[in-house]
Amino acid sequence: MGTPDGRDGEGSDRGSEVRVLIGGAPRRSVAWQIVPVAVVVFAVSLVSVAVARRVDSGPVVFVALCVAVFGAIGLWQAGGWVYQRWGWRHGAARPALRLTPAGIAFRPAAADDFVLVAGWGLLLTEIRLDTHDVQCWCAYSLTIEGLGELPSFLPVDERVGPSRAGALARRRAETATVEEPAVHVELLTNLLAHGTPIVLPLDGVDPDELDAADEDVRRWTFGRCGLVPRAGAD
Numbered sequence: 726m727g728t729p730d731g732r733d734g735e736g737s738d739r740g741s742e743v744r745v746l747i748g749g750a751p752r753r754s755v756a757w758q759i760v761p762v763a764v765v766v767f768a769v770s771l772v773s774v775a776v777a778r779r780v781d782s783g784p785v786v787f788v789a790l791c792v793a794v795f796g797a798i799g800l801w802q803a804g805g806w807v808y809q810r811w812g813w814r815h816g817a818a819r820p821a822l823r824l825t826p827a828g829i830a831f832r833p834a835a836a837d838d839f840v841l842v843a844g845w846g847l848l849l850t851e852i853r854l855d856t857h858d859v860q861c862w863c864a865y866s867l868t869i870e871g872l873g874e875l876p877s878f879l880p881v882d883e884r885v886g887p888s889r890a891g892a893l894a895r896r897r898a899e900t901a902t903v904e905e906p907a908v909h910v911e912l913l914t915n916l917l918a919h920g921t922p923i924v925l926p927l928d929g930v931d932p933d934e935l936d937a938a939d940e941d942v943r944r945w946t947f948g949r950c951g952l953v954p955r956a957g958a959d
Contacts, residue, residue, distance in 0.1 A: 742825065742826065742941055743823065743824070743825050744823070744824045744825075744934070744937070744938045744941060745821060745822070745823050745824075746821065746822045746824070746925065746930050746934060746935065746938055746952075747819050747820075747821045747929060747930065748819060748820055748821070748822070748862075748925040748926045748927055748928070748929045748930050749819040749820050749834065749925070749926040749928065749929045818834040818835065819834055819929055820832060820833055820834045820924070820925055820926070821839070821925075822862070822923075822925045823839055824938055824941065824942060826845075826945045827844060827845070828842065828843050828844035828845050828846075828848070829842070829843055829845075829848070829864060829923070830842050831843075831864075831922075831923045831925070833908050833911045833912060834911060835906075835907035835908045835910075835911045836908045840871045840908065841869055841870065841871045841872065841912075841922060841923060842869070842870040842871055843864060843866045843868065843869045843870070843923070844866075844868075845945060845946050845949075845950065847866050847867060847868055848864055848865065848866040848950060849864075849865045849866070849949075849950065850862065850863065850864055850865070850950045850951060850952070851863045851865065852927075852953070852954055853919050853924075854887075855887045855918070855926065856887040856888045859926050859927070859928045860926075860927045860928070861919065861924050861925065861926050861927065862924070862925045862926075862927055862952055863919045863920070863921050863923065863924050864921060864923040865878060865920065865921050866878075866921075866923075869922065869923065872912070872922060873909075875909070875912055875913065875916065875922060876916065877921070877922070878920060878921060879916050879917065879920045879921075880920070881920065884916075884917055884918065884919070884920050885917050885918070886918060887918040887919070889917070890914045890915075890916075890917035890918035891914045891918075893917055894910050894911075894913040894914040894917055895910060897913065898910045898913075927952075927953075935952055935953060936953065938952055939951050939952040939953050
């Protein structure tokens with residue numbers, strides 16, 4: 726099997742390109758969505774009451790409440806924009822995929838480096854949906870290096886689906902005799918959800934980078950593998 730450094734394996738004689746895709750757009754927690762809005766509404770409401778007591782004017786209170794509502798909406802939108810671009814750098818890690826003519830290397834969100842490696846020769850790809858209807862790129866291969874005792878593939882009848890996979894993986898880790906690292910739990914979650922440990926959510930990938938990488942992957946694998954669905958493709 727080829728290694729993803731371009732030295733050998735299928736397609737290695739067609740260049741030494743390397744592409745890295747970072748997936749999984751961070752989703753704000755409930756606190757990120759509710760707390761800023763509540764703070765703005767509460768603060769402006771206090772100011773409105775204070776102003777109303779001084780000027781005894783209904784229109785002033787109405788304007789202040791309108792400012793509170795639209796200010797809260799603006800803050801919620803601004804917070805989402807900031808978190809989407811910079812919030813993930815502070816604790817919200819994201820999975821990544823490195824692509825070369827020889828194969829792929831996968832970095833789970835909980836890992837510091839690329840821990841799984843697979844060559845193109847024995848690899849198939851598929852686009853599947855997660856619980857949020859986000860498209861996920863899944864890579865299937867019977868020979869994935871770096872898994873340890875985890876299997877490289879789960880048949881359909883042993884999967885539980887995206888909605889139950891995370892809870893089941895954490896439960897298995899809690900009942901294990903040896904404490905399982907976060908990376909192990911994440912890979913097991915992918916296996917239980919999609920049947921493979923290599924799963925890259927595509928919602929955080931730049932569309933232009935994704936299209937360019939898809940062109941390279943199809944060239945390296947003679948059209949057998951891809952990153953995005955195409956009309957008329959198998």
